[in-house]
Amino acid sequence: MESKFIKYVGTDDLRDFLFENQWTLPEGVAYNSYVVADEKTALIDTAAAAFGDKFIAEVKRATGGKPVDYLIINHMEPDHSALIALARKNWPDMTIVTNAKAVPMVAGYHGITDNILIVNENDTLDLGHCSLVFKMTPMVHWPETMMTYLPEEETLFSGDAFGCFGALKGRGEDHFEEFRDEMVRYYASIVGKYGQTVQAAMKKLAGVPVSRICSTHGPVWEKDIPKVLDIYDRMSRYQTAKGVCIVYGSMYGNTAEAAKAIYEECKARGIKCAIHDAVTENPSFIYKDIFEYDTLVCGAPTYNNEIFPAVAHILKGVAARMIKNHKFAAFGSYTWVGGSVKLMNLMAESAGLQVLGEGMPFKQAFSQAKPDIKAFVDILEA
Numbered sequence: 001m002e003s004k005f006i007k008y009v010g011t012d013d014l015r016d017f018l019f020e021n022q023w024t025l026p027e028g029v030a031y032n033s034y035v036v037a038d039e040k041t042a043l044i045d046t047a048a049a050a051f052g053d054k055f056i057a058e059v060k061r062a063t064g065g066k067p068v069d070y071l072i073i074n075h076m077e078p079d080h081s082a083l084i085a086l087a088r089k090n091w092p093d094m095t096i097v098t099n100a101k102a103v104p105m106v107a108g109y110h111g112i113t114d115n116i117l118i119v120n121e122n123d124t125l126d127l128g129h130c131s132l133v134f135k136m137t138p139m140v141h142w143p144e145t146m147m148t149y150l151p152e153e154e155t156l157f158s159g160d161a162f163g164c165f166g167a168l169k170g171r172g173e174d175h176f177e178e179f180r181d182e183m184v185r186y187y188a189s190i191v192g193k194y195g196q197t198v199q200a201a202m203k204k205l206a207g208v209p210v211s212r213i214c215s216t217h218g219p220v221w222e223k224d225i226p227k228v229l230d231i232y233d234r235m236s237r238y239q240t241a242k243g244v245c246i247v248y249g250s251m252y253g254n255t256a257e258a259a260k261a262i263y264e265e266c267k268a269r270g271i272k273c274a275i276h277d278a279v280t281e282n283p284s285f286i287y288k289d290i291f292e293y294d295t296l297v298c299g300a301p302t303y304n305n306e307i308f309p310a311v312a313h314i315l316k317g318v319a320a321r322m323i324k325n326h327k328f329a330a331f332g333s334y335t336w337v338g339g340s341v342k343l344m345n346l347m348a349e350s351a352g353l354q355v356l357g358e359g360m361p362f363k364q365a366f367s368q369a370k371p372d373i374k375a376f377v378d379i380l381e382a
């Protein structure tokens with residue numbers, strides 16, 4: 001990033017852990033934060049708790065040892081905000097700048113109640129030769145989320161919006177193709193429920209000239225801004241490509257055999273198709289492909305007269321994310337009394353998905369029951 005005022009002070013997290021204690025990170029993640037160095041110095045967001053010493057050292061290097069005058073808090077989720085108290089300890093006169101909804105969170109997480117400047121929509125903070133303008137973007141994806149705009153460099157510090165999983169590993173700007181799938185997985189897992197508020201934020205920002213997006217995760221976006229905006233726009237409108245995402249759980253392999261047979265039949269017909277085992281795969285990869293394709297197919301055996309739990313969990317996640325514009329079909333084996341297929345259809349219907357037919361329950365072994373896979377895929381294609 002070539003900037004007169006902005007210096008990157010973020011950090012890569014390559015630990016083997018679950019983000020939000022839920023989502024795997026095979027490529028790691030970056031916590032991005034920035035120093036805006038002018039007559040006054042502003043720090044935009046912090047990082048996760050494990051990186052305190054590194055973070056403070058980076059900020060001191062970027063400021064040349066000058067104290068930080070302002071800490072801008074765009075978002076209070078602790079992956080970015082865990083070091084607020086440490087920052088205040090290092091720079092005791094530093095003013096925290098945030099919106100009213102974040103103030104009780106700063107107190108609740110850090111016990112800090114003093115020297116806080118509350119900002120509202122379009123308030124401006126003058127730093128000398130440049131300034132920061134604040135844009136409220138509630139529920140992208142927490143109530144207190146806001147963005148900070150630096151008009152002199154047309155730079156938007158966007159919080160989680162336009163972010164993605166994946167550590168930077170020295171890749172500073174753009175790299176859209178390398179990060180594209182991790183952006184979809186990030187959006188689907190974490191921001192997916194908030195399509196309406198993402199759309200509201202995008203409309204609000206539509207007239208603002210933006211030449212650089214500094215998100216809290218992933219690369220700084222400059223030349224790839226149109227691609228990044230397009231993907232967030234499409235996902236927040238629940239736009240999909242034509243294709244099938246098969247999600248299954250299986251106890252003794254029969255529902256799995258049906259899933260694989262459906263997958264092979266789809267492939268043979270040239271239908272774009274993904275397949276996921278809900279028992280062994282992290283749900284983030286499953287939500288990613290559910291957001292990608294217009295048809296969701298779920299397979300689960302009947303277990304305790306219910307849907308096999310791993311698949312029920314995914315369907316609950318689909319409902320929570322208010323996923324729209326999807327078709328749905330179900331299948332699954334049972335031994336004495338069925339029920340999972342009907343129950344999956346009911347869950348899908350109440351989540352607003354378009355249920356295609358009654359589905360394909362089958363009794364006991366896949367090899368003996370020989371369910372009609374071609375007929376099932378005919379319904380998906382119709």
Ligand code: FEO
Pocket residue numbers: 075077078079080141160216217
């Ligand atoms: Fe990256 Fe919602 O925190």
